[in-house]
Amino acid sequence: MPELPEVETMRLGIAPVVGSRIVAVEEPPSGLRPLLIRPPLVQFRRQTIRRRIVEVARAGKRLVLCLDSGDRIVLEPRMTGRILVTAPPDRRHLRLVVRLEGGPFAQLVFWSLRGLGSVQLLDPEAYAAQLGPTKLGPDALEVTASQLRHRLGASRRAVKVALMDQHAIAGIGNLYASEILHRARLHPATPCERMRSGQWERLHTAIGAVLREAIEWRGSTLADGQYRDAENRAGQFQHRHRVYQKAGQRCSQCGRGRIRGIVQAGRSTFYCPVCQRRARGIQ
Incomplete structure (x- = not known):
């Protein structure tokens, strides 16, 4: 989608x-x-x-x-x-x-x-x-770091799952949630309530960076070829994905880990176990 x-x-x-x-x-x-x-x-x-x-x-x-x-x-x-x-x-x-x-x-x-x-x-x-604001959260391009933490910080959900909640923050889906968390060096299973201030700041920075870069490259056209822009041209950001659908490949960020794929809330998640270390006690 x-x-x-x-x-x-x-x-x-x-x-x-x-x-x-x-x-x-x-x-x-x-x-x-x-x-x-x-x-x-x-x-x-x-x-x-x-x-x-x-x-x-x-x-x-x-x-x-x-x-x-x-x-x-x-x-x-x-x-x-x-x-x-x-x-x-x-x-x-x-x-x-x-x-x-x-x-x-x-x-x-x-x-x-x-x-x-x-x-x-x-x-x-x-x-x-x-x-309106009672149905749709603040736009992911406009949300502030304090808004982000206020809307998600008390949640027990995994941060990857919470990022896709359109009532909390609007616009992020499965693909970009994985890319954002990799950029922020956060494990996707980290419960929001356990995240520290510095992690929220990194997450906020990564949201803006990934989304703006993806817009600059006119979005992502995946293997099914369905997405096109208004002039029926394919996007190009898929060539700059770091983790999405790259299970088994070497991480381009750290150069040591190999990308893994897991399932969260019925959706595929991709991450680097070296860059995005799982904190002790997180299932």
Whole structure:
């Protein structure tokens, strides 16, 4: 699933649509699983056509088109979704087309191999209820060190698992949690409540460093090839991964350990047993 760097890369790619006006919303005919669109398309069109896009924002792993009416179109790509300003890879998996005028792009398209994503039109109250601060934690790019410790520090959960809790901190998923903890030299099974001040500082620094570097390299396109940016180009940060899916390889950070893979909360975790030593008493 695209994480913060991939969705932020999408956001940067479609940002020039600000100022454009929506002139049509189309759901191409398809015999495949339909994209979840709320409200139904007739009402969706009625509330969006002729509206101007005034901002392109991001809420965690979701893209948000803010309209001059105050409503927001929330796009959630999920596993195989792409938000493109160029021609889609094919028409069979084309789920939604938003026609535009008055800007550099004639359209925004939502293409998805599996159709697992969603498009929602939310008024300010519904947006706050679904994606406001009571539902979504502070953005991982903006969270402060004190906020990070305040939101996670009392938790008994392993730090890797806690980092992926979108209610606590928004945007980090399985891939980047492993990369961040390796950069911070923290064992992924370390309970948050046992972490010391210096470890929290290292974790906060690593979050910003890894996520910003990943955005600079336009995110990570893995072996399935599904993630692409707004111009349908593969990301490049996968070539700079230090631990993710590298079990058995020599650690590039210390040069001594070999990357190990474990399972935490049903998800694969990768770490270096030399750089990220397990503290005594941690299971």
